[in-house]
Amino acid sequence: MEIAMIDKARSVIFAAAAVGLLAGCSQAEPTETISEDQAVRNVVLVHGAFVDGSGWRGVYDILTARGYGVSIVQNPLTSLEDDVAATMRVLESQSGPAILVGHSWGGTVITEAGVHPNVAGLVYVSALAPDAGETTAGQYEGYPAASDFVIDVSEDGFGIVRPDRFQSGFAADLNDADAAFLRDSQLPIRMSAFESKLENAAWRSKPSWAVIASEDRAFGEGMLLGMAQRIDAEIVDIPGSHAAFITQAAAVADVIDRAARHVSNRTQDHASSQAATSGLSLPPIIGAAKAAEPLKAGEKIMTYVTTRDGVEIFYKDWGPKDAQPIVFHHGWPLSSDDWDAQLTFFVNQGYRVVAHDRRGHGRSAQVSDGHDMDHYAADVEAVVEALDLRNAVHIGHSTGGGEVARYVARAKPGRVAKAVLIGAVPPIMLKTADYPGGLPIEVFDGFRAALAADRSSFYRDVASGPFYGFNREGVEARPAVVDNWWRQGMMGGAKAHYDGIKAFSETDFTEDLKAIDVPTLVMHGDDDQIVPIDASAKLAVKLLKKGELKIYPGFSHGMATVNADVINRDLLAFIKG
Structure with missing residues (x-):
């Protein structure tokens, strides 16, 4: 036939x-x-x-x-x-x-x-x-x-x-x-x-x-x-x-x-690289990587930088290289793919957009150690130095918001123009004496136990339930969105994700927020079931020198995906403002 x-x-x-x-x-x-x-x-x-x-x-x-x-x-x-x-x-x-x-x-x-x-x-x-x-x-x-x-x-x-x-x-x-x-x-x-x-x-x-x-x-x-x-x-x-x-x-x-x-050259560079040390006040293992070799016109490359401690960090770099860069920092346990709706929007607006996969996440190396905020910020510095990004806007979601706070607070002069925290974890998620409204340690112990017992099912449950608010009455679930969240999570390493729970829940960003001296937009949904707004955004904005809080009624933790049109519009206005 x-x-x-x-x-x-x-x-x-x-x-x-x-x-x-x-x-x-x-x-x-x-x-x-x-x-x-x-x-x-x-x-x-x-x-x-x-x-x-x-x-x-x-x-x-x-x-x-x-x-x-x-x-x-x-x-x-x-x-x-x-x-x-x-x-x-x-x-x-x-x-x-x-x-x-x-x-x-x-x-x-x-x-x-x-x-x-x-x-x-x-x-x-x-x-x-x-x-x-x-x-x-x-x-x-x-x-x-x-x-x-x-x-x-x-x-x-x-x-x-x-x-x-x-x-x-x-x-x-x-x-x-x-x-x-x-x-x-x-x-x-x-x-x-x-x-x-x-x-x-x-x-x-x-x-x-x-x-x-x-x-x-x-x-x-x-x-x-x-x-x-x-x-x-x-x-x-x-x-x-x-x-x-x-x-x-x-x-x-x-x-x-x-x-x-x-x-072959990458392998040799990995074995012998002695990259220049970073300007951040962070652990001595931190350093920028050797930049990728120049491309011919019209070509793209699978791009990585290698940190001084030998970790390969994958990143995307799209748009005109002379345009203002926007750097996106993803949340736990995802990858740079979680920013698809923003990357495509802003590159079409004429910006240079950069997004990396955190160590142990996505396509970056699944290393055993270094899953803490100091290393996360150092890895950002490696990408920034390799690409020589200046006057950049750094946008972080959830754990990525903590990464932004730690990096921006210690960045070299001229590197950062503005910052945005979306559904972000600062100042600290864990209940402490200074922050009695935080979540008890038992919540995060439960995360660790669920991940260790059945990571695949745990990730599916998070994505199909509270992350996007699909567990709310009257909210229509989007299976493709759930599948994409699960896919990104399963790409990364279980060890990195397990250790990352401590990083996003127990790191105190109080001093980082106080040190940030660039305009910072704090965006948060008031129905965020992952990072409750009262213990995060409403406190974080009070610590920022130039902070602005924008609250989205009824929006979930995953609002950058399921409400991308609204979030992208407000991000563009802030960046241009």
């Missing part, structure tokens, strides 16, 4: 999910043989659907000439599990760290298999990049169908590209003879593979690159760009069709080579 990509039926979504190509390649001379001390010397290539691994011949020839050991996976195309198993077998055979490369459907495979310890980095070549819990088919939601791409599906559930659409669908820049050979030598893929949910998303913990072909008619440039941006890959645009890994083999090989050299 025929399935056309123009059809929006779900079975069509499956069909487009995997395009791989066979033989033939553009040739190029090697640029430079890799040095003997380069750490990453292996490359594993994973093909897409409908073909076998011989389509990588051009890339293989270039990389082996440069001194790389290159292995090519032969996917059986019978299921996601089978293809991942085939890739894992090849990864097991590597003599050291490798760059794992996937084309098209191969992107799904490397996303799952890339958690293997031998994988140092990922390269997506016109490839899919689902998240854990997602399917390949689901990646098409929200994007227009590719009308030139058509799949024939047999009665036994296997599919191939319809012969009369093969060249126009994804090999338009391949000569007629080579396109005909690929067309007539197709390997069918079991279409149900595109419905399999992934258990892992390697791009969340491994640096990633994405090669996007400008004339890709199988996926579309917009879809590829959207996936690449979501995974924070370094993006490299090249001319060509979906078959660009054949027709533009030299360009693809260059990206793989660059990825291997970059990861």
